[in-house]
Amino acid sequence: MNEIKTKSIISEPQEKQQRTSLFLDLCKRTVKGPGAKIGVAILAIMVFCIVFANFVAPYGENEMDLTATFATPNAHHLLGCDALGRDLLSRLLYGGRYSLLIGVLVTIVDTTLGVLLGAIAGYFGGMTELIIMRVMEVWQAIPQQLLAILIATIFGGGFWQTVVALSVGGIPMKCRQTRAQFLKESGREYVEAAEAINCTKLSIMMRHIFPNACSPIIITIAMGIGGAVTGAAGLAYIGLGVQPPTPEWGALLNAGRQYIRLYPHLLLWPGVFIAFLVLSFNLIGDGLRDALDPKLRD
Amino acid sequence: MFKFVVNRLLYTVLVLIAVGFVIFTLLYLSPDNPAQFKLGNTASASDIEYLNHLWGLDRPYLVQLWDFMYHAFIRFDFGDSWQYSAPIWPELFSRIPRTLLINLLALLMNAPIGIFLGIFAGLHGGKWQDSVVMIICMILVSVPGFWLALMCISLFCVKLGWLPVFGIETWKGYVLPIITGALGGIAMNARQVRSAILEVFREDYITTARAKGVPEHTVTYSHMLPNALMPIITSFSGAIAHLIGGSAITENIFSIPGVGSYMLTASQTRDYPVVRATAVFMCAFTTLVMLVTDLVYGFIDPRIKAAYASGKRK
Numbered sequence: 001m002n003e004i005k006t007k008s009i010i011s012e013p014q015e016k017q018q019r020t021s022l023f024l025d026l027c028k029r030t031v032k033g034p035g036a037k038i039g040v041a042i043l044a045i046m047v048f049c050i051v052f053a054n055f056v057a058p059y060g061e062n063e064m065d066l067t068a069t070f071a072t073p074n075a076h077h078l079l080g081c082d083a084l085g086r087d088l089l090s091r092l093l094y095g096g097r098y099s100l101l102i103g104v105l106v107t108i109v110d111t112t113l114g115v116l117l118g119a120i121a122g123y124f125g126g127m128t129e130l131i132i133m134r135v136m137e138v139w140q141a142i143p144q145q146l147l148a149i150l151i152a153t154i155f156g157g158g159f160w161q162t163v164v165a166l167s168v169g170g171i172p173m174k175c176r177q178t179r180a181q182f183l184k185e186s187g188r189e190y191v192e193a194a195e196a197i198n199c200t201k202l203s204i205m206m207r208h209i210f211p212n213a214c215s216p217i218i219i220t221i222a223m224g225i226g227g228a229v230t231g232a233a234g235l236a237y238i239g240l241g242v243q244p245p246t247p248e249w250g251a252l253l254n255a256g257r258q259y260i261r262l263y264p265h266l267l268l269w270p271g272v273f274i275a276f277l278v279l280s281f282n283l284i285g286d287g288l289r290d291a292l293d294p295k296l297r298d
Numbered sequence: 299m300f301k302f303v304v305n306r307l308l309y310t311v312l313v314l315i316a317v318g319f320v321i322f323t324l325l326y327l328s329p330d331n332p333a334q335f336k337l338g339n340t341a342s343a344s345d346i347e348y349l350n351h352l353w354g355l356d357r358p359y360l361v362q363l364w365d366f367m368y369h370a371f372i373r374f375d376f377g378d379s380w381q382y383s384a385p386i387w388p389e390l391f392s393r394i395p396r397t398l399l400i401n402l403l404a405l406l407m408n409a410p411i412g413i414f415l416g417i418f419a420g421l422h423g424g425k426w427q428d429s430v431v432m433i434i435c436m437i438l439v440s441v442p443g444f445w446l447a448l449m450c451i452s453l454f455c456v457k458l459g460w461l462p463v464f465g466i467e468t469w470k471g472y473v474l475p476i477i478t479g480a481l482g483g484i485a486m487n488a489r490q491v492r493s494a495i496l497e498v499f500r501e502d503y504i505t506t507a508r509a510k511g512v513p514e515h516t517v518t519y520s521h522m523l524p525n526a527l528m529p530i531i532t533s534f535s536g537a538i539a540h541l542i543g544g545s546a547i548t549e550n551i552f553s554i555p556g557v558g559s560y561m562l563t564a565s566q567t568r569d570y571p572v573v574r575a576t577a578v579f580m581c582a583f584t585t586l587v588m589l590v591t592d593l594v595y596g597f598i599d600p601r602i603k604a605a606y607a608s609g610k611r612k
Contacts, residue, residue: 137313138317138320141313142317142581144539145543146546146577146580153328153565234547237444237547238550238562257448260452264452267445268449271449275437275445278441278442286436
């Protein structure tokens with residue numbers, strides 16, 4: 001009875017404390033510099049406004065005011081209105097949902113697949129590695145944006161098509177990165193120990209090696225979301241991504257392109273929003289890089 | 299070294315053939331019906347069948363694949379455009395110089411300027427010069443390149459009227475595409491060079507050099523820079539992939555009749571032979587630049603040289 005009590009008191013809380021402190025420690029070290037602080041602040045504000053667009057946005061997503069067509073920024077419409085008198089700020093906030101969601105989904109898909117393939121190649125080695133890496137090299141010879149355009153050509157434009165088109169191009173980089181990390185780690189003693197106590201291969205890869213190998217991948221994830229948002233906007237701009245009237249940021253640019261001579265504000269603000277979102281992810285990525293760099297520790 | 303070059307050349311050819319296979323297969327998987335697309339919704343079934351037969355689409359996959367690979371890689375013939383029923387090669391050939399000019403000039407611009415900025419920031423590490431350069435680079439890396447191009451058109455072409463809005467009748471038409479193409483690469487290179495220099499700062503051989511009493515500028519220029527600049531050579535291949543991949547968007551924005559815009563119009567009209575030809579060309583160009591950077595790297599990096607030299611002896 002006594003023994004059980006001491007066990008539960010001593011072992012459990014300690015484990016928990018250590019886990020939270022590792023994560024908190026990383027967060028703390030990440031936001032140490034001024035850049036990452038600004039990044040987190042921008043991202044927090046933008047995500048809040050985008051997620052709660054129903055409450056924050058002054059007008060509805062498709063609310064038209066035909067007396068205010070092409071209004072330049074004024075007191076009623078802070079960023080002006082488009083050709084149908086729809087408030088640009090409101091459309092940007094609602095559209096941010098699509099842009100941000102594409103960024104997150106693309107990153108989830110290509111990281112999952114890339115890490116999985118890279119882990120298999122790095123851990124198993126031999127023929128498996130050779131085949132996977134040769135496929136990745138061919139895959140990488142097709143520039144990412146070109147591949148996205150090709151896939152968008154085949155499957156047409158749209159939200160899910162954009163997600164697929166962009167994630168496919170990101171897999172090789174993540175795969176190569178993960179493989180390099182796994183190669184470095186798989187010779188270590190703890191892997192040998194895990195093999196000795198008969199852990200399954202999957203558990204060795206995902207529970208033992210991955211946590212030690214994931215720091216560069218965390219940085220690419222942070223930067224990748226921003227890259228995917230830009231990529232989606234580029235595709236939408238040339239008409240192969242999300243189609244107007246969906247207010248995805250690139251689609252807004254696409255809708256505004258014909259008014260570049262007369263109403264450049266329709267093109268200005270979507271880009272500013274994209275730039276700020278990408279900037280925030282890049283700043284956080286830089287902060288993470290410094291925080292995870294073993295040379296800069298202490 | 300000869301073995302290294304031959305190795306890389308063979309490898310490049312194999313990659314290109316595989317890329318051709320991937321591109322063909324991707325487009326083969328398309329659920330669209332190009333004949334229907336060309337003839338419109340009112341086309342009769344027999345007309346569609348006729349076009350499919352004319353274009354060879356009624357043949358089995360492997361036959362079509364072989365036909366494409368044989369013509370593209372052995373006879374360098376990409377066939378006829380479906381939309382215009384004219385051979386692709388002359389049209390593609392007339393567009394290649396424009397795309398190459400823009401991308402190569404942008405590539406050549408971003409290396410020296412980026413390296414200079416990176417060295418400047420790295421050597422002033424932690425001071426205000428460093429912060430200014432790095433903040434500018436951070437912004438340039440984050441801003442979408444094609445949007446920057448749009449804003450430059452709006453400012454320099456529409457408002458100020460210094461440059462033509464579109465077209466390439468004079469050299470002025472090339473100014474903005476090249477500059478906006480190079481800006482992102484400049485920022486990327488500057489960031490990379492800076493962090494490489496900061497890394498080299500901590501190396502032991504720098505301390506050794508200083509301890510020997512080597513003058514500070516010699517330490518900087520002959521000990522630090524050569525080592526810090528090595529990674530920049532490899533960054534060329536990433537930069538060219540980015541530029542070439544983005545050329546469809548760039549050429550669309552500036553209305554430049556190049557390879558990228560050719561591909562884009564073809565993809566909108568489901569003109570697959572043209573899409574295939576342009577895609578293969580872009581990949582070939584990217585792969586060739588990668589090959590050149592690999593070779594340059596191999597000639598410069600003593601480690602790769604040594605690896606091949608010792609391989610010969612065995």
